[in-house]
Amino acid sequence: MTNIRKVAELADVSVATVSRTLKTPDIVSPETRDRVLAAVEKAGYRPNMMAVQFRSQRTRNLVVLVPTIANTFFARVIGGIQEAAQRRGYGILLCNTLGDERTERAYAGMVSTRQADGLIQLRAYDPFTTLNGQERPPMVNVCEVLDEAPCPTVKLDNRAAARAVTEHLLSLGHHRIGMIKGPRNSPLTRDRLLGFQDALAAAGLTPDKSLWCPGDFTPPSGHRAAGDLLARTDPPTAIFCENDEMAMGAMRRIKEAGLRVPEDISVAGFDDIAFASYCAPSLTTIAQPAEDFGHEAVSLLLDIIDDRDDAADQHRIMPFELVVRESTGLAV
Amino acid sequence: MTNIRKVAELADVSVATVSRTLKTPDIVSPETRDRVLAAVEKAGYRPNMMAVQFRSQRTRNLVVLVPTIANTFFARVIGGIQEAAQRRGYGILLCNTLGDERTERAYAGMVSTRQADGLIQLRAYDPFTTLNGQERPPMVNVCEVLDEAPCPTVKLDNRAAARAVTEHLLSLGHHRIGMIKGPRNSPLTRDRLLGFQDALAAAGLTPDKSLWCPGDFTPPSGHRAAGDLLARTDPPTAIFCENDEMAMGAMRRIKEAGLRVPEDISVAGFDDIAFASYCAPSLTTIAQPAEDFGHEAVSLLLDIIDDRDDAADQHRIMPFELVVRESTGLAV
DNA sequence: CAATGTAATGTAACCGGTTACATAAACACA
DNA sequence: TGTGTTTATGTAACCGGTTACATTACATTG
Structure with missing residues (x-):
């Protein structure tokens, strides 16, 4: 391994001069600089x-905890994180946690032990709770956000977005609307459910909780939940799914039952993943600026790492957009 | 920051004893061990x-270069890599290269500069070409593999798999089969095309190159290519898409033209992504053990890193399976 | 000319662990 | 009791950069 001392020897200067030539070339005389650079070249030296x-106590790595990379929306957020991090000279250490808190804490430990400078968590869980006494490592919580987050957050106004979807369905004449939810205990699911209820209440309707089905954000769970709803004697005329993956599973199930979307039953999703506009029928959904979630997260995290004063208590709300496509139509 | 010297002071022992207590507790006397562990606890010490x-010259990180994380198949492979790496005590540094060679070389440099111990490349490009004289850093090439790879590889027998898909279409009576290809210059695309031709030749058919359309593995490119095929005076009765994303785009386009899949035209994909069984109609495709690609890659890479002798020239071929679903039917 | 300033470079401490080697104490055996 | 062996612990070098401080040579100024 060629190191700085070998280069120094080759150029017949001290190691300090080599270091300076590479980091602050302007304080080195032109002749010396040329000599050192030639030696660097000759030795094929890479610091x-x-x-x-180790010396600077900075790794320029960020840990990213993602519940599942297989989720198309998260994949976009990670893409945004990676892009922003790369632009600022940081790398990302990815961890597909599958929602396992032990795994999350283990990776979070990489920040405590200085293998990374900060952490971005895409799930509503604080992996640093056990930490007592010690200072909190830099962290940002994005997408699915803790209610009383001990760090900056970036999220959507899920309640308002869910309300917008529901109002759209109501405006089409739907009164019995099924709901396929995300995992219980998730603030995100709770907020979307609240927005859904807000809209119903505003329309003077009382919600029928028997039309709420559990799901886990995967297509199979949407498929299963839709099956349950269709098996009822009084199936809903529309189904609001808390993400697009489940909506695609639900649409599949509806077609298997010999029904048409949206003629017989409307379906709405959430996230606007790439396939939402390419499935048949294309999906009415909420578009989120996924990549921007990533950009914001990195920006806030680096603010904390470089401790810019105001950074610690920032909470960003990202904009959403209701995208009406073919999967929702007038109630029968 | 509490360091090993503080702990040593607290426990009234030398730093060597603290280090030994944590790494090789059996060579420390029980009394000393307890005293040290108490001090570790009290100080909240994490090495x-x-x-x-730095000391061991091992980071236990692996760089992973992926053309695009938004591709559902790659997302699964990454999931497999991450899982296997985690199990062996390694973390992964993810880079979404978007196929940019400068970015790939920059990240590959993290191995040369000891920020990572090895590299997994999911694209057919060797980021270490420029490296002259120096020893090749540990690398494994997976999924889309170089023909004369200077490192171990893991891939599918793309030619045989494409041949299997084509034979399936031929067996349904299709003679005019459109092809939506991946990016030019990709060995993967070339091999799938060869398999396609193999099947045609075996059936005594001469391929019509005007039915071959370029694509880039995204749904929009499949949508566009299908549009071109449908606009012909003699459109094909079946379309073979080199991945599922493009197949979904193509199916969308076919339906927009008022045609039905598979009654009017059959569509086959490649990869068997999660949505392949949930779209309507569900997609006939080639299933690949995506996660296993990741497992194999990590296993081979760690073999090189720990330089186990036989590791350097391993080339694994992974199994495929033709999954026949609804999107392919008898020719009209 | 002496005093002072400035530019270029060298010397060595430092970051926080690990570990080869040295040392000391305890024990075994003749 | 003397010698050799084992066990437990300490001392300090080391990994490869960065950088505060020291040193030297030379220019500037009164």
């Missing part, structure tokens, strides 16, 4: 970043 | 991993 990081 | 890594 050992572990030494640099 | 600084940067120092450990």
Whole structure:
């Protein structure tokens, strides 16, 4: 391994001069600089970043905890995180947690032990709770956000967005609307459910909780839930799914039952994943600026890491847009 | 920051004893061990991993270069990589390269500069070509693999799989089969095209190259290509798409033209992504053990890193399976 | 000319662990 | 009791950069 001392020897200067030539070339005389650069070239020298990081106590890595990378929406958010991080000279250490808190804490430990400078969590869980006494490592909570987050957050106004979807369905004449929810205990699911109820209440309707089905954000769970709704003697005329993956599963199930979307039953999703506009019928949904979630998260996290004063208590709400496509139509 | 010296002071022992207590407790006397562990606890000591890594010249990180994380198949492969890496005590540094060679080389540099111990490349490009003289850093090439790869590889027998799909279409009576290809210059696309031709040749048919359309593995490109095929005076009776994303785009376009799948035209994909069984009609495709690609890649890479002798020239072929669903039917 | 300033470079401490080697104490055996 | 062996612990070098401080040479100024 060629190191800075070998280069120094080759150029017949001290290691300090080599270091300066590479980091602050302007304080080195032109002749020396040329000599050192030639030696660097000749030796094929690349600074050992572990030494640099160790010395500076900065890794320029960020840990990203994602419940499941297989979810198309999260994949977009990660893309945004990666892009923003790369632009600012940071790398990302990805962890597909599958919602397992032990795994999350283990990866969060990489920040405590200085393998990374900060953490972005895409789920409503604080992996640093156990930490007592010690200072909180830099963290940002994005997408699915804790209610009393001990760190900056970036989220959608899920309640308002769910209300917008529901109002759209109501405006089409739907009164019995089924709901396929996300995992219980998720603030995100709770907020979307609240928005759904807000809209019903505003329309003077009382919600029928028997039309609420549990799901887990995967297509199979949407498929199953839709089956339950269709098996009723009084099936709903529309189904609001808390994400597009479940909506696609639900649409599949509806067609298997010999019914048409939206003629017999309307379906709405949430997230506007790439397939939402390419499935048949295309899906009415809520578009979210997924990549921007990532950009914001990185920006806030680096603010904390570089401790810019105002960073600690920022809470960003990202804009949404109701995208009406073919899967929702007038109630029968 | 509490470090090993503080703990040593607290326990009234040397730093060596603290280190030994944590790494090789059996060579420390029970009394001392207890005293040290108490001090560790009291100080809330966590070893600084940067120092450990620096000392051992091992980061236990692996760089993963993925053309686009938004591709559902790659997302599964990454999931597999992450799982296997985690099990073996390694973290993964993800880079969404978007196929940009500069970005790939930049991230590959993290291995040369010791920020990571090895690299997994999911695209047919060797980011270490420029490297002259120096030893090749540990690397494995997975999924889309270089023909003369300078490292172990893991891939599908794309030619045989494409042939299987084509034979399936031929067996249904299709003679004019459109092809929606992946990016030019990709060995993967070339092999799938070869398999396609193999099947035609075996059936005594001469391929009509005007039925081959370029695509880029995204739904919009499949949508566009299908439009081109349908606009012909003699459109094909079946379309073979080189991945499921494009197949979904193509099916969408076919329906927009007022045609039915598979009654009017059959469509086959490749990869068997989650949505393949949930779209309507469900998609005939090639199933690949995506997660296993990741597992194999990690296993081979760690073999090189720990330089186990036989590791350097391993080339694994993963199994495929033709999954016949609703999107392919008898030719009209 | 002496005093002072400035530019270029060198010396060595430092980051926080790990570990080879040294040392000391306890024990075994003749 | 003396010698050799084992066990437990300490000392300090080391990994490869960065940088405060020291040093040297030379220019500027009164």
